[in-house]
Amino acid sequence: MADYTLPLPHVGPREIALVGGKGAGLGALIGAGFPVPDGFVVTTAAYRDFLEATGLADRPAAELHERIPQAPIPERVAAAVLAAYAGIGGPVAVRSSGTAEDLADASFAGQHDTYLGVDGELAVLDAVRDCWASLWTPRAVAYRAHQGWDESGLALAVVVQEMVDAEWAGVLFTVDPVSGRRDHVVIEAVRGLGEDLVSGTVSGEHVVLDKATACRVGGSASVPDTDALVRLGRDVEEAFGCPQDLEWTRAGGRLLLVQARPLTALPPEQPAEPAAQDRTRTRRDYGMAADHMPFPPFPMDVSLFLRPAIRAIIDAARAAGLATPTLGEAIVEIGDGVVQVVPPQQIRFTHRALTGAPRAVPALIRLLSTSTTGWRARSDETLVALCRRVDAADLGAPSDAELLEQVDALMGTLGSLMPSRFGAMPRGLLAELAVGRLIAAVVGRERADRLHAGLMSAVPCVTTEANATIDRIAAAVRADPELLRIYREQPAADVAARLQESAPGRALLADVETYLREFGFREMSIFTVGLPPLRETPEVAHGLIKGLAQGPPADSDGAARLARGRVELHRARGLRARLLTPVIRRLVEVQRRTAGFREDSHYQLVMTLAVARRVLLELGRRFVERDVLDAAEDIAYLERSELAAPERSEATTLPPAAVRDVVATRKAARRAALPGYTIIPARLQTRPDDEGRVRGTPAARGTATGPVRIVRDESEFANLQDGEVLVCPYSNPTWTPLFALAAAVVVDTGGAASHAAIVAREHGIPAVMGTVNATRVLSDGQQVVVDGGAGTVELAGTLR
Structure with missing residues (x-):
């Protein structure tokens, strides 16, 4: 019975596969000390057992939607639900909690059902069953299709909570979802229950407040406790590291949270005073970072090299007397295991620069005096030799601990050479x-x-x-x-x-x-x-x-x-x-x-990762044999610290039973982040007036006219035809043979020093890099004029 229900205080933030997005969000709120009404979760195990017992497991969506409300709930499941309900008593709110909802880039808001004021055992069981059926409504199925979600293995949990007697209720956005202003908080509220507001049947009160001062910027003034709501929103946003969409209620003068999810589909941040902005200012050149990571790094990537690299940069800058963000501010988790890097918006010196900067000068001079030939010799003797040796070895012989030591040696050698590599290039x-x-x-x-x-x-x-x-x-x-x-x-x-x-x-x-x-x-x-x-x-x-x-x-x-x-x-x-x-x-x-x-x-760096991957896959294969992972490749969804330390006999530092849930949760979050993701937030790479236009960094001069061919990944290489304009989300040296066919190259990421730009200049074709939006704005077959010197792409016939 414990498998079928979990008290909300016992729910962990990484248990989406068991309790769904809403349940995990509430559990995270409770774990962080925020006020949440008492309740429990009917887990996905109950839903799956119900489907198996009723013979509905393999039925089509339309049939599931119709038959689930009529099918009997197995006694063992019903008993578990009613036992948990007895601990609350009285009316409850019964809310769907899908395994694919409340993620960073796909909220699934409003797709599944909620029932308020449910009272009595039979009514609670009916409401749970109706929530299960809402997973298969036409609107939910259509939403998933639009988002590109694979429905295999999909499941629904149900949150059952004490029904509070609300005086006011509503939603709170810790960022203005319309303007994108990060310094504003938006509150919408109604008297009584907030469900009509969330469903859109009433409009309610609307107020915009300054996030720092809680002073009203616009909207109505009758919503009570706005200062406390702003503080609560700030605290939740800080606790979870990203903008939040909160549902709240006020009962007995006390504020309670009934839902929290990442705020999705935010527009680029608008400037506080547009008239004061320099409209000729060029975009920030973060395209090179986005070119290397146009898709989310895996948790293993973050722990092996991204986090150590950012930490080293922060430590060096701090030692020189520069004001730096914390590691948590620089690497922001936008989904479970999915991160973005947020560079500082300005470089400031602190009082420590008086002593730190002079001390940093000798090290900087040594770094910039690195010769390319000297670096090559060191790399050949250390990194390349190690890669060749590990890659040629029989990986079946070493122990788990020895495999991990090989990975650590590869990444440690790589890390020791990285600073001097950059010092050799200026x-x-x-x-x-x-x-x-x-x-x-x-x-x-x-x-x-x-x-x-x-x-x-x-x-x-x-x-x-x-x-x-x-x-x-x-x-x-x-x-x-x-x-x-x-x-x-x-x-x-x-x-x-x-x-x-x-x-x-x-x-x-x-x-x-x-x-x-x-x-x-x-x-x-x-x-x-x-x-x-x-x-x-x-x-x-x-x-x-x-x-x-x-x-x-x-x-x-x-x-x-x-x-x-x-x-x-x-x-x-x-x-x-x-x-x-x-x-x-x-x-x-x-x-x-x-x-x-x-x-x-660069090739030696990626050689290191390819060899480290081979070692990790051997470790992953062993975990599959021990029934810890479903596939060897799933090891990439774990962090290095979650793999056993050399002195431990267990496979991971996580409980074996929890590893699959952690992997499933992180897979779902990464999948949700894929559309439009780059390692640097898009709002830092573009101006507000770029929307609908294709502009970027001039990378290879010249002009060319031709039809657009969007090549989104390596599986579409064969689609490019001679004389077409290659438009792609990212590029790397593997793509560059295509430039022999392309009339011009337009890339969402990258800069003038990227691989694509260098090869385009060698081929003598125009190139525009770092457009951010080219693959979204352009479409196959459009005739465009690419001006690589101006960094523009215009539809043929629309040039002014």
Whole structure:
């Protein structure tokens, strides 16, 4: 019987899979010390047992909606519910609590049913059953379809609470949900019960208050206790780390909370005084961070490298005397296990800078004096050697503790090299800023971009080698009619099986396997141990080959473009050319050396993650054998601290029975965060007047007109056709072979120094990075004009 009901004080915030979003939210409120009416949760175990006992488990949605209210509740379930109800007595509120509701980006608000003033045992059982049926109403099914939710394994819990005699009730938003103002609190209230207000049948009182002072900014003035409500809202927001949508009630002069969930679908924050804003100010350049993590990092990623990296940055800045956010303010949890990084909005010095800044100067000088060749040597001796050794080892032999030690060694070595890696790059970035202007002074602006791109062609690095290799494979396919037919007719996932049927096909497969062995550590979408790298997804390589083979031969002779560029620079005449050409040559060499270092060092970083993933998957496989996890990949949803310490014999520091629930909850939260997520909140990457327009960081000059082709992930590589404008949510070196086909590149994330920008400049095609909204505003087939110098994308025919 204990499996079927849980008292609200015993509910943990991570038990959504058992108690649903509403139940988990109430349990979290109680655990944080906030006032909540007494009650209990009828768990999802009761719902599932009911379905099994009545034979409804595998019935379609429409049938479930109709038959659940008529089906008998099993005695064991009914007895548990009534026993818990006896502890309350009197009228109760019975509220649905779905496992897919009250998440960070999908509230499911109003999709499931609530019953107030329910009195008596039979009435309570009927209300519980009606709540279960509301999981399958047409509106709930349609909402889930719109959100892209998989309904397999879906379940509903039910919250039963003491019915309070409300004098006033309503909702409180700790951020203005319309304007996006983070410094405002919005309260809507009615006399008596608040259900009519929540359901929308009455409008009630509306008041907007200053979050800091509780002074009224707008709206009516008759709602009582607004200062206490504002304080309560601030406290809940601070406790849970994100804006909140609260339902409250006032009874006997006391405020109680009856629901709390993250406030979803917030607009970008509007400036406090729009007229005072500088409308020409460019967006904050956080696109590079978003380019590396356009999707939520897994909890394992956060614990292995994101949190330690941010902590190190904060500690260094604090030691230098800068005002810094706390780690909790910098890494904000927007869902269970889903985080965003919130950079400081301004850099301020404190009194500690008088002593801290001078002490930091020698270390900064040492950091900036790092040479690319010196860093490569250290990395080859330590990081790369360790990766190769671990990757070649038989992972079945080490103990769990030894596997964890390997992961810690990989990440520790990576962390020790990261600061000096960044210290080796500023000279190259400064050279890039200067050399473009100097070339323009010598040959003129109209020729400068093309010449600069030529001088930056064929940079020796792993990305250039990988792209040249895949181009050669695609050329071999293009030259063989039978191989080309296989790639044209077969989905990328099925190509390998067809190639096995012929000798030329098997030879090509061997070339692809060599490519994956040499370059397969490359990440697919994000900097992560939670998703497979290229070597685990050969269908992605076949998708690249499929698209390239059906296009024209790639203009891949970078060495020839480099030679032409050097000749053109040498032939420049005039006093400026004589004075500036030697400087340009030196700066170009610095820029080329830094660009190659950036690509090669990045590849070594992702190699570390690919090898760490392999070790973690072996540990995950063992957890599956011990019935702790359902799949080896689920280990990415745990944090490093939740895996057993070396001296422990247990698999995890969590109770084994709780691991699956923790994983399920975090999976649901990550799934809810996927639409529109980047590691940096979108409101920090764009201006309010960007909505509906596509603007970004100018990344590769020139203009191009062509039809839009949105490629959302690696599975759609083969969709891009020659001459189309590639529009994508993120990019990394795996994507760059597609640039041989694209007329231009437009990316939601990234900046002028991103991989995509560098390769676009080498190919001589326009690129606009960090648009934030291009994949949302544009659609396939639209004719657009991309201006890589201005950072704009306009519909053809609408240019002004």
